[in-house]
Amino acid sequence: MKPRxxxxxxxxxxxLQVFILSLFCVIFVTTWQLIVEYRDEKDRVTDQMNGLxxxxxxxxxxxxxxxxxxxxxxxLHGLKSLDYVSHAQIEDNDLMRIRIGREVPDAIxxxxxxxxxxxxxxxxxxxxxxxxxxxxxxxxxxxxxxxSTFASNFVLIMLISAITIFIFQLQxxxxxxxxxxxxxxxxxxxxxxxxxxxxxSKGDEIAQVYHALAVMHGNIQADYQTIxxxxxxxxxYKNDLETLVExxxxxxxxxxxxxxxxxxxxxxxEVAIGVLHNxxxxxxxxxxxxxxxxxxxxxxxxxxxxxxxxxxxEEKRGNLDxxxxxxxxxxxxxxxxxxxxxxxxxxxxxxxxxxxxxxxDLGTISSIINKQQEQAKFTGLVENIDxxxxxxxxxxxxxxxxxxxxxxxEKDFEAEIIVTSDRHKILQIVGNLLSNxxxxxxxxxxxxxxxxxxxxxxxxxxxxxxxxIIFAVRDTGIGIxxxxxxxxxxxxYTTKKDGxxxxxxxSALDARLLGGSLQYASEGFETGSIFYLTLPLFKxxxxxxxxxxxxxxxxxx
Ligand SMILES: Nc1ncnc2c1ncn2[C@@H]1O[C@H](COP(=O)(O)OP(=O)(O)OP(=O)(O)O)[C@@H](O)[C@H]1O
Ligand SMILES: [Mg+2]
Numbered sequence: 165m166k167p168r169x170x171x172x173x174x175x176x177x178x179x180l181q182v183f184i185l186s187l188f189c190v191i192f193v194t195t196w197q198l199i200v201e202y203r204d205e206k207d208r209v210t211d212q213m214n215g216l217x218x219x220x221x222x223x224x225x226x227x228x229x230x231x232x233x234x235x236x237x238x239x240l241h242g243l244k245s246l247d248y249v250s251h252a253q254i255e256d257n258d259l260m261r262i263r264i265g266r267e268v269p270d271a272i273x274x275x276x277x278x279x280x281x282x283x284x285x286x287x288x289x290x291x292x293x294x295x296x297x298x299x300x301x302x303x304x305x306x307x308x309x310x311x312s313t314f315a316s317n318f319v320l321i322m323l324i325s326a327i328t329i330f331i332f333q334l335q336x337x338x339x340x341x342x343x344x345x346x347x348x349x350x351x352x353x354x355x356x357x358x359x360x361x362x363x364x365s366k367g368d369e370i371a372q373v374y375h376a377l378a379v380m381h382g383n384i385q386a387d388y389q390t391i392x393x394x395x396x397x398x399x400x401y402k403n404d405l406e407t408l409v410e411x412x413x414x415x416x417x418x419x420x421x422x423x424x425x426x427x428x429x430x431x432x433x434e435v436a437i438g439v440l441h442n443x444x445x446x447x448x449x450x451x452x453x454x455x456x457x458x459x460x461x462x463x464x465x466x467x468x469x470x471x472x473x474x475x476x477x478e479e480k481r482g483n484l485d486x487x488x489x490x491x492x493x494x495x496x497x498x499x500x501x502x503x504x505x506x507x508x509x510x511x512x513x514x515x516x517x518x519x520x521x522x523x524x525d526l527g528t529i530s531s532i533i534n535k536q537q538e539q540a541k542f543t544g545l546v547e548n549i550d551x552x553x554x555x556x557x558x559x560x561x562x563x564x565x566x567x568x569x570x571x572x573x574e575k576d577f578e579a580e581i582i583v584t585s586d587r588h589k590i591l592q593i594v595g596n597l598l599s600n601x602x603x604x605x606x607x608x609x610x611x612x613x614x615x616x617x618x619x620x621x622x623x624x625x626x627x628x629x630x631x632x633i634i635f636a637v638r639d640t641g642i643g644i645x646x647x648x649x650x651x652x653x654x655x656x657y658t659t660k661k662d663g664x665x666x667x668x669x670x671s672a673l674d675a676r677l678l679g680g681s682l683q684y685a686s687e688g689f690e691t692g693s694i695f696y697l698t699l700p701l702f703k704x705x706x707x708x709x710x711x712x713x714x715x716x717x718x719x720x721x
Contacts, residue, residue, distance in 0.1 A: 178336075179329035186321040194314045202306045209248045209297045210272055216243070216295060217276045225281045228256055228291045240264040243295060250298035254278075256291040271296040339370045347377055443529050446564050450525045457518050466507045473501050528564050549587050551633060552577045552626060558594045562602060566622075569606045574623040581628050584702045589674040593682070596667035597637040597695050598622070603660065604641030604693065631701050632680070638694040644686035652684070675699065 220239065227235040236254050243252040244264045251265035274295045279287035476497060480487040487494035559566070559573065566573060583590070605620045623638040644652060651657040653672050658665035668682070675682040679700045686693035 176329065178332055179325045182328050183321065183325040186324065187318075190314065190317045190321060194310055194317065197313065198306065198310045201310065202303060205302055205306055206272065206299070209302065210274075212246075212248060213272065213274045213295050213297060216246075216249075217274055217293070220293065221276055221278065222281065224254060224276075224293050225278045225290070228254065228278055229281050231256070233262065236262050237264075248297045248302070249295060250301065251294075251296040253294040254291060255294075257289070265296070267296065268298050268300070270299045272299060336370075343370055343373060343377075346374065439533060443532055446525050446528050446532070449564070449568055450522055453518055453521060457515070460511075460514075464511065466504045466511070469500065470504045470508075473497055473504065525564075532561055546584060546586055549583050549585060549590060551581045551583050551590070551635065552579075554587065554590055555594055555624060555626065555635070558591060558598055561595065562598055565602055569602060569620065571602060571605050572621045574621060575625075576623070577626040578628055581626060581633055582701075583633055583699060585678050585699060586674075589678060590699075593671040593674055593697055594635070596671045597697065600667060600695075601637050601639035601641065604639050604643075606641075628701070633699050633701060635697040635699075636694055637697075638692065640692040643689050643691040644684070644693050645689045649686075653682075671697075 220243075224236070224239060227239065240252045240254065240262060241264065243249045249265070250271060251263070251267050253261055253263035253267075255261040276293040276295075277289055278291040278293055280290050282288075476493075477484065480494065488498065489495070555575075555577070601622045605622060619640055621640050623636075625634075625636045625638075627634055648659070653668050654665075655669040656665040657669075672682040675697055680698045682695065682697055684693060684695045
């Protein structure tokens with residue numbers, strides 16, 4: 165933690181600043197005064213020396229003319245007695261000098277020519293008077309004077325600063341201290357305010373802050389009371405809310421349970437529809453066969469014929485030998501009986517064959533149920549799946565239908581493609597695509613020519629590309645027209661008599677849930693079509709919200 169700086173009061177700081185400023189001013193003014201006074205003093209001394217020169221020239225000329233040395237010395241002493249004259253000297257033409265004082269280089273110097281005191285026009289130079297004033301003593305004098313002024317000024321500003329501190333303390337610092345105490349109380353308390361300081365009534369800036377703080381405090385108090393009240397109410401609501409939340413949670417749990425039940429039932433219904441769909445296909449064949457057999461038995465007269473033959477033999481029982489050998493009808497009766505038995509044997513054989521086929525169908529139905537039950541076990545699990553084996557499983561479910569329709573299956577699978585995904589969903593998608601392809605290939609109008617019947621091929625291909633697998637189902641069936649294209653993924657859209665219209669819809673949804681997509685292509689009616697299922701090798705997280713789009717299955721909305 166940073167050490168706190170010692171507190172210096174506002175008054176001390178302000179006064180210190182006033183003091184420093186005043187000091188600078190005094191120094192500046194004193195220096196300026198020093199320069200001006202020195203210059204004035206110099207001018208004054210120079211003027212005085214010039215005045216001396218004028219008044220003394222005649223006296224010195226007379227004394228020098230008669231060379232009255234005593235008089236000359238008296239004049240020089242008189243000069244020296246003046247405080248600003250430091251050196252005086254009189255010299256005549258013979259370089260005879262009388263001087264007083266010491267000559268210094270730093271001085272104001274006046275040199276006056278002395279002429280003979282006669283009245284003639286031509287003046288004769290008889291000597292010179294030199295007067296000097298020592299500048300350094302002049303400076304000292306001025307400096308001493310200025311220093312004393314500076315000392316008195318300094319004392320004055322010290323006094324002014326002290327007074328400023330005092331006034332500042334009185335007018336600003338003290339009210340400010342009260343103000344900060346006032347603010348601190350507001351900060352800490354939620355009760356009554358401290359009394360407002362006397363200065364608050366003066367209407368100055370601090371008073372305005374006081375009043376603003378007081379109003380603020382009032383507002384805070386009001387808000388605080390409101391908050392307390394709201395808190396009370398909130399407590400009440402909280403209890404109600406807790407009860408409400410409990411009730412709603414209970415309801416929600418119940419709804420979720422119902423929803424799970426419903427989806428489980430829906431799932432079971434889906435599985436049941438799949439089973440029924442496949443079993444339905446097998447049963448259709450079996451029904452046709454049984455119907456045919458029934459019609460045949462209904463139409464068959466062999467038993468009636470046998471009965472009438474036997475009746476005839478009964479009638480002729482006493483004369484049987486003659487009837488069989490000599491009666492024209494009797495002769496034909498044996499052949500007729502023989503043909504009827506032959507036919508009966510044939511019918512028997514056919515019946516046996518029909519029963520064999522029906523048993524086969526029953527076996528297929530039970531294997532469909534077994535397979536479907538096996539798949540149902542894996543619902544919702546993500547696991548490693550051999551995709552090719554999965555396709556083979558689906559093919560075995562539809563084997564009967566494929567054989568019945570005489571459809572050629574072509575396979576082009578890349579080896580060992582393992583997908584981490586939901587087996588049940590994959591089986592459903594592949595099953596839907598395959599059953600659509602079978603149905604598209606066995607379209608009634610398609611079978612009219614032998615050539616087209618022979619061209620029924622479903623090609624299945626499986627390959628891996630950049631972390632995804634592409635499974636394609638191509639058929640040579642009815643194809644998809646331009647008008648159909650916008651609708652084929654739409655829930656409930658079907659062009660089939662017994663269709664439901666949810667195979668492609670649910671497949672596209674499942675593909676999206678597995679992180680992949682379902683797409684198709686077809687050049688139009690009677691040109692066949694191809695469906696592509698694209699899945700990631702690893703299952704992507706499940707996404708929500710879908711919308712149906714043509715060609716590209718179902719997209720995220
Ligand atoms: N391979 C295909 N060739 C031609 N048309 C197809 C093919 N697959 C689907 N369709 C068209 O798309 C429609 C919708 O197919 P979808 O599988 O969703 O339902 P469905 O097969 O009619 O009924 P179900 O719900 O019993 O499967 C079909 O009715 C058909 O018109
Ligand atoms: Mg379908």
